[in-house]
Amino acid sequence: MSDISRRSFLKFGACVAGGLCASEALGEAAAPRETAARPALTTVLPYPRLKLAHATQLKTGVELRLTYPDKESPISLLKLGKKAINGIGPDADIVAYSRLCSHMGGSLNFRPSAGEFQCPLHYARFDAAKSGLIIIGQATDNLPQIQLHMDRKGDIYAVGILGLVYGRRANILG
Amino acid sequence: MSKIFHGPDRVPIPPRDAEQFTTVCSYCIVGCGYRVYKWPEGKEGGPKPAHNALQVDFTRQQGAQTGTWISPAMHSVVTDRDGTRSHVVLLPDADCVVNRGNHSIRGGTHGSVLYAPDRPTADRLSHPLMYRGSTQLPTTWQEAIDLSAHVIKAALDKWGPDTVAMKCFDHGGGGGGFENNWAVGKFFFTGIGTQMASIHNRPAYNSEVFAAGDAGIAALPSAYLDAELADTIVLIGANSYETQSIYFLEHMLPNLTGASLVKKQQLLPEEPHAAGRMIIVDPRRTSTVAIAESAAGTANVLHLQIRNGTDIVLMNALSRLIYEQGWQDQAFIDGRTKNFDAITTTNLAQDLEEATKLTGISNAQMMQAAEWIAKPKASNIRRRTLLLYEKGLIWGLKNYENVASVVDLALLTGNLGKAGTGCGRLGGHQEGYSRPNYPGKRPPVNVDEVAIKGGASKVFWVAGCNPVGGTLNAQQFRITLEKRTALVNQALDETAGGTMERRVAAILDAMEQGGLFLLVQDIYPIDTAKYAHVVFPAAQWGEMNLTSINGERRLRLYQKFMDPPGVAEPDWKIMAMMAQRIEHLYRAEGNRDMAVRFSGFDWQTDEEVFRAAAVGVAGAQEDYGETTYAMLKAIGTNGVQTPIKKIEDGKPIGTVRLYEESGRFTFIPAKWPGYPEPISKLMNDERYPFWVNNGRANHGWQTLYDDQRKPYVMGREPLPFVEIHPEDASKLELANGDLVELFNPHGSVTAMAVIVDSNRPGHVFMLFEHPKGWLNSLTTGYVDPDTTIPYYKGTKAGIRKIGALPEWQERLTFIPTNQA
Ligand code: FES
Numbered sequence: 001m002s003d004i005s006r007r008s009f010l011k012f013g014a015c016v017a018g019g020l021c022a023s024e025a026l027g028e029a030a031a032p033r034e035t036a037a038r039p040a041l042t043t044v045l046p047y048p049r050l051k052l053a054h055a056t057q058l059k060t061g062v063e064l065r066l067t068y069p070d071k072e073s074p075i076s077l078l079k080l081g082k083k084a085i086n087g088i089g090p091d092a093d094i095v096a097y098s099r100l101c102s103h104m105g106g107s108l109n110f111r112p113s114a115g116e117f118q119c120p121l122h123y124a125r126f127d128a129a130k131s132g133l134i135i136i137g138q139a140t141d142n143l144p145q146i147q148l149h150m151d152r153k154g155d156i157y158a159v160g161i162l163g164l165v166y167g168r169r170a171n172i173l174g
Numbered sequence: 175m176s177k178i179f180h181g182p183d184r185v186p187i188p189p190r191d192a193e194q195f196t197t198v199c200s201y202c203i204v205g206c207g208y209r210v211y212k213w214p215e216g217k218e219g220g221p222k223p224a225h226n227a228l229q230v231d232f233t234r235q236q237g238a239q240t241g242t243w244i245s246p247a248m249h250s251v252v253t254d255r256d257g258t259r260s261h262v263v264l265l266p267d268a269d270c271v272v273n274r275g276n277h278s279i280r281g282g283t284h285g286s287v288l289y290a291p292d293r294p295t296a297d298r299l300s301h302p303l304m305y306r307g308s309t310q311l312p313t314t315w316q317e318a319i320d321l322s323a324h325v326i327k328a329a330l331d332k333w334g335p336d337t338v339a340m341k342c343f344d345h346g347g348g349g350g351g352f353e354n355n356w357a358v359g360k361f362f363f364t365g366i367g368t369q370m371a372s373i374h375n376r377p378a379y380n381s382e383v384f385a386a387g388d389a390g391i392a393a394l395p396s397a398y399l400d401a402e403l404a405d406t407i408v409l410i411g412a413n414s415y416e417t418q419s420i421y422f423l424e425h426m427l428p429n430l431t432g433a434s435l436v437k438k439q440q441l442l443p444e445e446p447h448a449a450g451r452m453i454i455v456d457p458r459r460t461s462t463v464a465i466a467e468s469a470a471g472t473a474n475v476l477h478l479q480i481r482n483g484t485d486i487v488l489m490n491a492l493s494r495l496i497y498e499q500g501w502q503d504q505a506f507i508d509g510r511t512k513n514f515d516a517i518t519t520t521n522l523a524q525d526l527e528e529a530t531k532l533t534g535i536s537n538a539q540m541m542q543a544a545e546w547i548a549k550p551k552a553s554n555i556r557r558r559t560l561l562l563y564e565k566g567l568i569w570g571l572k573n574y575e576n577v578a579s580v581v582d583l584a585l586l587t588g589n590l591g592k593a594g595t596g597c598g599r600l601g602g603h604q605e606g607y608s609r610p611n612y613p614g615k616r617p618p619v620n621v622d623e624v625a626i627k628g629g630a631s632k633v634f635w636v637a638g639c640n641p642v643g644g645t646l647n648a649q650q651f652r653i654t655l656e657k658r659t660a661l662v663n664q665a666l667d668e669t670a671g672g673t674m675e676r677r678v679a680a681i682l683d684a685m686e687q688g689g690l691f692l693l694v695q696d697i698y699p700i701d702t703a704k705y706a707h708v709v710f711p712a713a714q715w716g717e718m719n720l721t722s723i724n725g726e727r728r729l730r731l732y733q734k735f736m737d738p739p740g741v742a743e744p745d746w747k748i749m750a751m752m753a754q755r756i757e758h759l760y761r762a763e764g765n766r767d768m769a770v771r772f773s774g775f776d777w778q779t780d781e782e783v784f785r786a787a788a789v790g791v792a793g794a795q796e797d798y799g800e801t802t803y804a805m806l807k808a809i810g811t812n813g814v815q816t817p818i819k820k821i822e823d824g825k826p827i828g829t830v831r832l833y834e835e836s837g838r839f840t841f842i843p844a845k846w847p848g849y850p851e852p853i854s855k856l857m858n859d860e861r862y863p864f865w866v867n868n869g870r871a872n873h874g875w876q877t878l879y880d881d882q883r884k885p886y887v888m889g890r891e892p893l894p895f896v897e898i899h900p901e902d903a904s905k906l907e908l909a910n911g912d913l914v915e916l917f918n919p920h921g922s923v924t925a926m927a928v929i930v931d932s933n934r935p936g937h938v939f940m941l942f943e944h945p946k947g948w949l950n951s952l953t954t955g956y957v958d959p960d961t962t963i964p965y966y967k968g969t970k971a972g973i974r975k976i977g978a979l980p981e982w983q984e985r986l987t988f989i990p991t992n993q994a
Contacts, residue, residue, distance in 0.1 A: 045183060072235035085177050085984075102245070104276065105238035114989050121238065122276070122423050123415070123465045123994050127987035131178035134890055136461055136872050136991040138419055140247035140282040141181045141886055163180035167236035167243050169221065170184035174233055 045172045047160040052077050052096065055089060055154040061112035065099070068146055068158040069172060073165055074099040075146050076110055076117070077156070084129040088148045088156070096146035096158060097132050100166040103139040117143060131162070144171075177985050179889040181246035186261050188212075188227035189219040195733040196267070196810045198722070199281035200348025200715035201875045203601030204421045205724030206281050207270025207811025210716075210735045215251055215259040228265075241268030241275025247283040247886065252290050255737040262288055262736065270811040272398065272724065278419035280875045283887065287880040288716065289739045294883035298697055299711035300740025305666055310709060315741060315751065318708050323755035324678045325691050329632050330366065332682065335613075338362075339370035339621055339631035341645075343638030343745075346604030346722025348715040348880075349374070350638065350745070351732065352798075353780050356787030357746035358637065359609025361753050365772045369614035370625040374639035375602075377622035377646060378962035379612045382568045383599060385578035389585070390839040392795035394605070395832040396560060396596025397726045397815065401425040402434040403441060403594035404560040406546045408453045410485070410580060411566015411967075412600045413460040416872035418564075421600070421725060422462065426452070430470035442593060445555045449474065451546050456566060457482050457867055458897075458939050459932045461992045468994035476543055482865050482937065482968045483571035483853075484533040486846040489579035490524035491533070492544050493586050497522050501548035503556060503588025511585050513841040520843040521582050532846070534934070548587045558594030559587060565602065565869065566967060573963035575844035582841050591833030599725070603876075606722035608790030617962050622646070623955065627654045632685040637695035637745060638712070640877045642702045643948035646964040647955040649921030659705040661689030666707065695748055698879055701945060710748050713738035719780040719803065723796050723816055727829070730813035731806035734780075746783045750775035791816075801826045852954040856970035862918045864902070866971050867933070868942040868949045871895075872991070877943045892982060894944035896925035898973070902936065903929040906975055911983035913976040916940070918969065921951030924976065930990045938973070942966075 048069050058064065060081035068075045077096040080087065084095045097117065099108045106121035110128065116135060117126045124137025132143030144163035150156050161171045188211035195210040211227055219226030221233045230242045242265070249263050264284045268275030289298045302318035303310040329337045342358050343349040362368055371379040383393050401407055402425050414422040428434040429450035438447040451474045452466045459477060466475045480488055496502060507514055530537055547559045561584050563577070570576045584590055584597030612618070622645055625631035642652045665680035672680075681691060694706040697714045717738040723729045738744075743751075753775040760769035777783045781803045791797045797817035805826055806813060814828040821827070849857060856862045873890050874881040881887040896916065898908060908914065912927045916938075925940055925947050933939055940949045952971050957964045 100238075103282075105236065105240075105243065107238070114993075116989055118994075123461075123468070125989070125991075125993075127989055130985070130987050131176050131180070133178050133985075133987050134279075134873075134886075135987050135989050136416075138277065138279045138282065138423070138872075140245040140277075140279060142178055142889075144180065144183075145176070145178075161183055162176055164183050164185060164246055166245075167238075167240070168184075169187050169232045169244070173235065174221065 045170060047172065050158045052148075052156045052158050055094070055150065055156060058094065063110045068096070069161070072173070074107070075158070076108070078110065078128060080115055080129055082115070082129060085131040086145060086147070088150050094148060094150070094156065095128060096148055097126070097128065098144040098146070098161070098165045101139065102141050102143055102163070102166055103137060105166040179885045181886065185244050185246045185249050187219040187232060187244060188261070188263055189217055190225065190227055192219070192227045194227070195735045197264070197716065197732045197735070198347065198724070198730050198811065199277075200284065201280045201603070202278070202418060203604050203725040204272060204418050205347065205604050205722070205728060205730070206273035206277055206420050207267035207730070208281070208284070209265045209267050209811075210733070211263040211265070212260050212735055215261060239275065241266060245282065246285070247884070248285045250285045250288040250290055250293065252288050252736050267811045272424070272728065273420045274424055276420050276424055279873055279887070283884050286884045286886070288736065289714075294885065297699065298739045298742070299699060299709060300742060301711060303706075303709035305663055305707040307667065307670065308663070310706070318710065319751050319755050321674070321677065322693055322708050323752055323759060324674055325681055326633055326752070327756055327759050328678050328682055329685065329691070333632065335367040336370050336625070337631050338366045338368050338633045338635070339372075339625035340368065340635045340637070341372045341621065341639055341641050342374060342636070344373045344607050345638070346606030349603060351606040351720030351722045352608045352787040352791070353718070353720050353783040354745035355606055356608045356783055356790055357749040357775070359790065360775070361749040363610045363613055365753055365756070367613050367771070369619055370621050370631045371612060371614070372621040375644055376963060377620045377957065378618040379614060380616075380618045380962050382573065382963055383577050384616070384961045385574050385842055386581050386598070388840065389578070389581045389842050390837060391581060391590065391597060392832055393599045394601065394725055394727050394795055395590065395598045397831045398425040400560050400594050400596050400831065402429050403438055403558065404429060404450055405448070405551065405557040405594065406451045406453060406559045408455070408547065408559060408561045409462065409600070410455040410561065410563040411568070411570065412562065412564035413456065413462045413869060414600060415462040415465050416460070417602070417870050418600050418725065419872070427465070427469050430466060430474065446552045451475070453478065453543050453546055455480055455485070455488065457933065457937060459992050461872070461994070464992050464994040476539065476546065478535050478539060478543060479934070481532065481534045482867055483849060483965075484846070485567055485570050485576050486572070486579045486844050487524060487529050488533045488535060488540070489583050490521040490844065490846070491526055491529035491540050492547065493517070493521045493583050494524050494526065495541060495544035496548040496586060499544065499549070501544070501550065502586045506588030507586065510837065511839045511841060516843045517582055517841045520845045521579060547583070556588065558592065559589045560595055561589060561597040562600045564600040568599075569964060569966040571849070571965055571968060572847055573958040574960040575847065578842040578844040582844060585839050585841055590839065591831065591837060593831070596831065601725040604722045604724055605796060606720070607796065608787040610790065617960055620957060620962050622651060626651065626690070629658075629688055632689065633691045633693070635693040635695070636702050640700045640702050640879065642705075643945065643950060644877060644943055646950055646953045646957070646966060647920055648948050648950035648953070650955070655690070655692070655705050658688055658690035659692050659707065661687055662691050662707055665689065695745065697742070700877070700879060711738075711740060711742035712748065713742050713744045717742070718744040721784055721806065727795055727816045728813045729796070729798055729801070729806065729816050729828070730811060731803055733807070744780065746777070746780070750777060795832065799826070850956050850965070852956045853965070853968060853970070856918060856954070862970040862972050863936065864971050864973055865937040866916065866940060866949070866952055866969050867937060867967055868940045869967075871941055878945060882945065889985070891941070891944070892946070893926045894941040894947040894949065895928045896938050896940040897928050897930050897932050898938050899931055899933055899935040900929055902938070903927065906973060908975055909978065910988035911986060912978050915974045915976055916952055916971040917974070918952055918971040920954055920969070923947045923949060923951045926979070926982065928988060930992065932990070932992050
């Protein structure tokens with residue numbers, strides 16, 4: 001799917017959560033598609049398509065602290081240096097996550113050595129290579145993962161979120 | 175679809191006019207308070223504060239820890255019996271002093287386990303089932319109760335009370351409450367009069383802390399506040415971050431970080447204070463150790479990595495070191511205790527060199543622990559030490575002396591009945607125990623051995639527990655159950671369509687041949703129910719009103735906010751239906767004496783049972799006296815700490831901590847007995863080189879009976895794990911995520927290998943209860959002969975690699991959980 005048709009696809013509100021955006025958005029440079037059955041459409045949230053960075057700005061193990069889908073929602077964009085679930089880019093190792101702990105909203109720290117996010121409030125930890133899978137902690141969901149898309153030029157776009165960001169009733173405020 | 179579970183990206187919020195209830199978490203002993211919101215499907219609160227019941231502005235991002243965020247796992251859409259569909263949200267209560275809006279992974283995912291016909295909880299038991307034609311088919315309450323009542327009565331008449339065995343919940347919280355426990359006890363003890371009774375997680379009807387009781391100490395003497403005030407907290411055999419998570423996070427950690435210093439100075443102004451220290455006695459380096467170290471600094475946390483089965487030796491060595499330094503509380507010993515002399519030749523005579531050899535803990539570490547427990551603070555003021563123990567100790571080598579050795583240490587150092595002190599259980603489930611007295615003796619009979627495997631009982635009623643995986647030596651238990659119940663299946667098949675008389679006669683014949691009639695009462699079709707002849711569908715938490723206490727004796731009302739599925743009923747009502755039917759049968763034949771034993775079950779409401787149960791707690795730590803539901807409703811999630819001293823203006827006045835004013839305690843000598851024969855036999859057999867310890871993990875609750883319906887949790891723990899030291903893993907040529915078989919002469923089980931240096935080499939730790947691998951297939955039949963409590967925590971096994979499970983290796987994480 002080209003960028004333009006992708007954009008209009010989103011504009012008509014057809015992009016849905018539960019992973020559909022991710023697999024649709026994987027595009028040329030993407031990891032292999034999943035064969036799992038599509039889930040029921042659970043949302044019609046109008047996720048914006050936002051350019052986060054160019055691939056060359058990413059250094060392995062160093063997070064870029066950005067926001068998505070709005071400036072009140074901090075995220076971390078990372079090149080892990082090893083293949084990650086839902087990772088994009090030639091090595092399928094570029095991922096992004098909400099930085100708000102899915103327990104009670106603590107600000108997560110990324111630890112490159114383990115490839116994990118850690119919360120200083122109650123010690124929740126999430127695996128950055130496994131779609132934010134909880135390692136241990138009191139959170140009630142895995143860490144929300146930002147769905148990414150990389151175009152031919154190497155620009156990385158955020159196009160949706162898997163899971164509900166802490167502190168919201170819907171990922172898109174309003 | 176992502177390979178990893180993520181919940182929906184939005185959640186409905188309650189409108190202003192949502193119905194509101196209060197409740198308490200159904201799971202662990204800590205008992206976090208929850209608010210419940212319920213409103214019709216098709217409606218939703220608006221994002222502006224004026225338009226939602228939380229009065230929160232959802233057009234903005236909320237800050238951290240507001241206690242007003244609803245995660246999708248806290249929400250469900252339920253269907254009541256009249257077909258009405260409603261949203262339900264269960265929100266941790268920010269105004270509850272226990273949790274302050276915090277929640278564990280277990281309680282925070284309650285939305286996922288409410289019954290809903292179109293969600294993973296759809297497999298709740300909704301109707302009674304009866305064995306028919308080699309399967310179990312739905313039937314009416316009338317038929318299920320009628321056949322069972324006839325069988326129970328016939329067996330009782332023919333062989334006497336002990337022919338009926340039971341294994342039942344005794345929990346507070348989700349598994350019971352005072353109401354259900356009272357009805358169960360009244361049925362089995364007043365009605366049947368059986369000694370063949372056993373509590374859900376053990377083979378007998380016993381206290382897990384007989385020694386504490388004999389010493390004069392109730393199981394839960396202190397308050398959670400004491401963990402904020404203590405100079406030193408000692409955790410013995412407990413991994414509290416994962417098993418009493420919110421007690422640990424909200425009350426222990428603030429002490430370790432110094433956040434509770436202000437409170438210490440306010441409440442105890444006469445003495446010097448510092449941030450608290452923590453001693454953790456555990457054969458495993460757990461997440462609790464790592465987090466405590468991270469919060470307090472490694473200099474303030476002492477992990478005593480004890481060898482399996484040597485708790486008594488360690489506790490006695492500490493007592494000796496303290497006594498030799500003169501750090502004992504002589505005034506307390508003289509004024510509040512007796513029998514001190516008895517420990518001078520036992521506990522206090524523990525050889526210190528031998529102690530190091532057996533426990534694996536250096537003398538220096540022991541000395542440091544002794545200092546932290548009892549070395550006086552500046553100006554010679556006594557340290558305040560809170561000693562808390564749980565299953566690692568209780569289910570250790572010898573239950574009675576294990577507990578006694580800790581109790582003696584607390585008495586020696588005067589740590590009881592004062593702020594910041596105490597000696598008690600951390601607890602597993604909540605408590606709601608009230609029953610007529612058990613008619614058996616002490617030590618109580620081992621029901622697994624005598625009644626089930628030994629054949630002494632012919633009817634077995636299992637309620638709210640899953641012994642085919644949860645009991646000790648579970649594989650042998652399963653084999654027996656399968657054989658004995660099959661004989662009754664045959665009798666039922668042969669008399670299909672026959673009269674009640676014929677059917678009961680055939681069942682009795684089968685019983686003569688060793689047959690066992692099995693009744694299972696539960697909320698889900700658990701593994702034990704597979705063998706049952708009759709399955710009763712029970713209501714769960716939220717589907718009836720119930721009352722319970724938490725680990726600091728905090729009594730609250732857990733309100734009903736939805737209907738049970740189908741025709742499921744609260745446990746108390748099921749017991750009452752059976753009692754009333756048996757009463758009727760006895761009356762019909764003019765046997766008034768027996769009829770009277772089964773009378774008095776004609777309660778109409780949950781509260782009537784609550785009031786009836788008050789007599790069973792009189793004088794106990796849970797004594798709630800004249801308290802009523804209305805009084806409890808008025809005090810919401812903060813409730814009141816039992817025992818209730820008096821009712822003042824309709825308000826129950828309780829007790830923050832026990833023994834402040836009174837109480838006299840008895841030292842109980844404790845000597846290390848060495849390893850019992852079934853264990854030493856395994857120790858001397860090179861085919862079984864690994865010590866197998868086991869326990870709970872953060873993500874799941876008990877047998878995972880609820881968690882199996884939480885995709886988030888099962889995505890993290892699809893199979894039981896076994897932690898194996900890297901040295902052992904390399905010998906076994908294992909990689910993370912490999913499937914292994916653990917085996918010994920008692921049974922075998924599979925688990926997924928997690929390679930981590932949390933245990934000493936040669937020692938492994940396995941998740942204790944997972945329906946895809948019951949650890950207890952490996953435990954021996956050994957119990958402490960003085961208490962009939964099993965040594966669940968110690969067995970030995972061989973380990974063999976089966977192979978890799980690549981899809982799970984990809985989808986799971988193997989980053990060690992014991993880091994912070
Ligand atoms: S907010 Fe992150 S662990 Fe609680």
